[in-house]
Amino acid sequence: MHKLIAILLFFIPSLLSAQTNSFTYENKIYQPNIKTVLCYNTSREQSLPVIQLNSAETITFSFNDLLGGTKNYWYSIEHCTSDWQPSRISTIDYLGSFNDDRMINYRYSSNTTRKYTHYEQTFPNSQIQPKIGGNYLLKIYLDGDKNQPVISQRFYIVDNQVAVTAEITNSMQVADRNSKQKVNFTINHSIPIPNPYQDLKAVVMQNFNSNTAKVNTRPFFVRPNQLVYNDLTTNDFWGDNEFRKFDTRSLRYKADNVKDIYRDSESVNVMLFQDVPRNTGAFANQFDENGNFFIKNTDGRDDRTEAEYMSVLFTLNAKAPSANGDAYVVGRFNNYTLGKENKLLYDASRKQFYASMMLKQGLYDYEYAWFNYDTKTLETFPFEGSFFQTENTYQIFVYYRRPGARWETLVGYANISNRVNDRR
Structure with a gap:
């Protein structure tokens, strides 16, 4: 018995280490010194990371290492299922090139208070060449x-x-007409789809936020060369509200929603105006970037290496919506995820939430969300409200597994908006 316990004690740390030191199939940063991860279609800055197979389009990926210096970062990609699980197929099936490559394109920051190293990579390239469509996970790892x-x-x-x-x-x-939006869509195809209820799947999400994703597996109408998804009860999304925003493209003056800027030899601190809940009253239209963010420095020449890192103070004057929950600041800048960095602390005596986050100089959209531990739900309604008039973008991804195939292929994509003349 003692020998068995000794063996278990020997292996448990190794098992825990193996669990910790492994990739998850989501957008995630594993090291605290890594900041400002960008991934987009190279044709347009901060566009969605979607490209056409066998085209001239490429993905641009970049990040900053706040420890500076030069490290030996490598990258590889893996084909995934429509629900972001490993496809478990050989790299020979989805790569027509090498399995991995080293990141050699890096530059050091200049004229900044906080020093960092900027790494950047564009692919497909001569080393990494995907040869089938689908969901892919990019993995960056050390040495x-x-x-x-x-x-x-x-x-x-x-x-x-x-x-x-x-x-x-x-x-x-009827009860949701003033607060929700509905997406109806049609798939037109010339390829044979013998069983659309089993072989085809469509995923709809709002503002490229995976937390909102809805999976469609049953078309409402099946017509010759056409699948219609317009069931009365499906693809309803909370309209939410227009995103809040702040502008720190220049640190020489206080721009949109910036109350104060404090600088010293070691840091830059930005205090935003205090926010209030917007879940009551009428809808107020304002232009936003639908949750996006842009790294910009109008005081310098190079956004990549001359933009400052700032400690940004968020303050929300609101009561806690329930007794058991936490508030977060979310947006595409942190992939709408919940973590220690974007969690707000609550001062019950002042009825005030606040958090300080390190962000790179630029233009940011953000909103406040409440995670209710009793219901295990994340919702923005308690702080932001929800209105059917809100301008949002919706992404539709269509996946098809041919009879006998071993993987799902992303065969269709659409990005639509209810904003007039929005071409994103």
Whole structure:
């Protein structure tokens, strides 16, 4: 018995280490010194990381290391299922090139209070060449060792075989018509789809926020070369509210929503104006970037290496919506995830939430969300409200597994908006 206990004690730390030092199939940063991960279609800054298979389009990926210096970062990609699990197929099936490569494109920051090293990579390239469509996970790791994860990042490659048309309307449910939006869409195809209820899947999400994703497996109508998804009860999304925002593209003056800027020889501190809940009253229209953010420094020449890192103070004057929960600041800048960095502390005596986050100089959209531990739900309504008039973008991803195939292929994609003349 004692020998068995000794053996277990020997292996448990190794098992825990193995669990810790492994990639998860989500957008995640594993090292505290890594900041400002960007991943987008190179044709447009901060566009969605979606490219066409066998085209000239590329993905640009970058991040900053606040420890500075030069490290030996490597990267590889892995094909995934529509629900972001490993496809478990050989790299030979989805890569027509090498399995991994070293990141050699880096530059040091200049004229900044906080020193950092900027790493950047564009792919497909001569080393990494995907050859099938689908969901992909980009993995960044240290010293060529995948047991030392640094970043995991999702991106998409579309093998265009179907066309997707869509519209955004009010919810068909009477009680939700003033607060929700409904997405109806149609898949037009010329390829044979013998069993669309089993072989085809469509995922709809709002503002590229995976927390909002809805999976469609059953078309409402099946017509020759056409699948229609317009069931009265599906694809209803909370309209939410227009995103809050702040502008720190210049630190020489106080721009939009910036109350104060404090600088010294070691740090830059930005205090935002205090926010209040917007869940009551009428809808107020304002232009936003639908949760996006942009790294910009109008005081310098190079946004990548001359933009400052700032400690940004967020303050929300509001009561806690329930007794058992936490508030967070979310946006695309942190992939709408919940973590220690973006969790707000609550001062019950002042009825005030606050948090300080280190962010790179630029233009940011953000909102406040409440995670209720009793219901295990994340919702923005307690702080932001929800209105059907809100301008949002919706992404539709269509996956098809051919009979007998071993993986799902991303065969269609659409990005639509209820904003007039929005071409994003």
